[in-house]
Amino acid sequence: MQIETQRKIFKQWLNDYSKLIFKVVRAYTISSQDQEDLFQEILIHIYSAIPCFRGEAKETTWIYRISLNTALTWNRNEKRKRKRFKTDILDVQEVATAKSDSDDSLQNEQILNQVYDAIRQLPKSDSSIILLYLDGLGYDEISAIIGISKTNVGVRLNRAKKKLAQLLKGLIDDF
Amino acid sequence: MTFNELHKNWQSQPKKFTLTIDSDLLLKEVERNRKDFVSSIFWRDFMEVGVSIIMFFFFIYIGLTEKIWPMFLLALSCLWLASFMITDRLMQKTREPKFAKILTDCIQTSLYQVNHQIWLLKNVIWWYLLPPGVGIAVFMIYMVFEVSKVGVSRSIGWISFLLGYLIFCFFLDWGIYLLNQRAVRKELFPRKEELEEILKSLKSNDA
Numbered sequence: 487m488q489i490e491t492q493r494k495i496f497k498q499w500l501n502d503y504s505k506l507i508f509k510v511v512r513a514y515t516i517s518s519q520d521q522e523d524l525f526q527e528i529l530i531h532i533y534s535a536i537p538c539f540r541g542e543a544k545e546t547t548w549i550y551r552i553s554l555n556t557a558l559t560w561n562r563n564e565k566r567k568r569k570r571f572k573t574d575i576l577d578v579q580e581v582a583t584a585k586s587d588s589d590d591s592l593q594n595e596q597i598l599n600q601v602y603d604a605i606r607q608l609p610k611s612d613s614s615i616i617l618l619y620l621d622g623l624g625y626d627e628i629s630a631i632i633g634i635s636k637t638n639v640g641v642r643l644n645r646a647k648k649k650l651a652q653l654l655k656g657l658i659d660d661f
Numbered sequence: 662m663t664f665n666e667l668h669k670n671w672q673s674q675p676k677k678f679t680l681t682i683d684s685d686l687l688l689k690e691v692e693r694n695r696k697d698f699v700s701s702i703f704w705r706d707f708m709e710v711g712v713s714i715i716m717f718f719f720f721i722y723i724g725l726t727e728k729i730w731p732m733f734l735l736a737l738s739c740l741w742l743a744s745f746m747i748t749d750r751l752m753q754k755t756r757e758p759k760f761a762k763i764l765t766d767c768i769q770t771s772l773y774q775v776n777h778q779i780w781l782l783k784n785v786i787w788w789y790l791l792p793p794g795v796g797i798a799v800f801m802i803y804m805v806f807e808v809s810k811v812g813v814s815r816s817i818g819w820i821s822f823l824l825g826y827l828i829f830c831f832f833l834d835w836g837i838y839l840l841n842q843r844a845v846r847k848e849l850f851p852r853k854e855e856l857e858e859i860l861k862s863l864k865s866n867d868a
Contacts, residue, residue, distance in 0.1 A: 505674075551762065551763065556760055558768060601667065647664060659662065
């Protein structure tokens with residue numbers, strides 16, 4: 487693959503999937519420094535893996551795989567192996583909302599923060615399944631990303647949902 | 662709140678924040694960082710192997726010109742170190758984790774790497790410390806015999822220095838060994854357990 491094509495794909499994916507990657511990053515890290523480091527690591531792995539992308543899997547499947555693999559095997563103690571980017575790469579800002587729904591928005595944000603906290607407390611394998619489920623992926627896709635059978639996805643997801651509901655007692659009431 | 666409601670809330674997330682990214686700048690950073698990383702790994706390997714090869718020729722040269730046969734032992738140990746490191750790096754290159762593969766495969770490869778690191782550090786005495794250690798010990802003993810030829814009383818200073826140096830080398834090696842075992846205990850074992858746990862839990866219902 488030519489370097490120009492690789493660059494073009496990377497920029498395109500960055501535009502299309504940076505929020506998806508950020509959700510994974512947020513589910514596995516707390517501090518902004520760790521988030522930057524993990525985000526950086528994922529981007530480098532995505533860029534390096536582009537020449538191997540043959541289009542056999544969906545782009546999202548591919549991005550999820552790399553992001554989750556990096557997050558699951560990312561070692562906080564080893565993160566200094568790489569030099570950090572010279573510039574800050576993450577600039578996350580809340581979208582300004584209309585005054586009328588700002589209360590709802592604040593409440594939603596608090597709920598999401600609680601959910602992220604709970605996800606971080608789950609075993610890493612469960613957190614990846616919950617993350618994919620919440621992002622709306624079907625059993626087929628989750629199975630293709632993680633590498634377990636669809637039946638197992640169902641079993642594991644149910645178990646993970648129970649654990650999440652326990653951690654979010656008072657917030658989730660259908661378990 | 663039900664899971665369905667949580668689902669909807671979660672999916673509306675991207676609309677609630679903007680992620681400002683300068684893709685041109687980021688691309689440059691990614692390429693620079695990747696280049697730096699590859700080059701730092703290359704230079705680390707080059708230094709380790711390069712120094713061993715230079716020392717090999719140095720010891721051969723000294724051995725031949727000064728006719729000190731223990732130098733050949735030291736040269737051999739350097740050659741062994743260089744060969745071991747090259748072979749190991751080449752073998753491990755094919756086992757690097759592929760991040761675009763399914764999770765279980767990637768974790769399996771990461772686990773293999775951690776296990777290999779543990780093996781290397783646990784056996785550091787056999788492949789890294791002992792070969793040059795034996796060479797140094799033989800060389801020192803040889804030198805003690807050589808300098809004592811003029812009489813032990815006249816060469817007591819030299820003998821003490823050589824024996825002191827030998828003891829220093831022993832403790833240095835011992836320190837390196839302990840540091841490596843500490844790294845295994847404190848860093849690699851917890852990492853291995855963590856990866857095994859993830860792998861076990863992912864595969865538990867597929868068996």
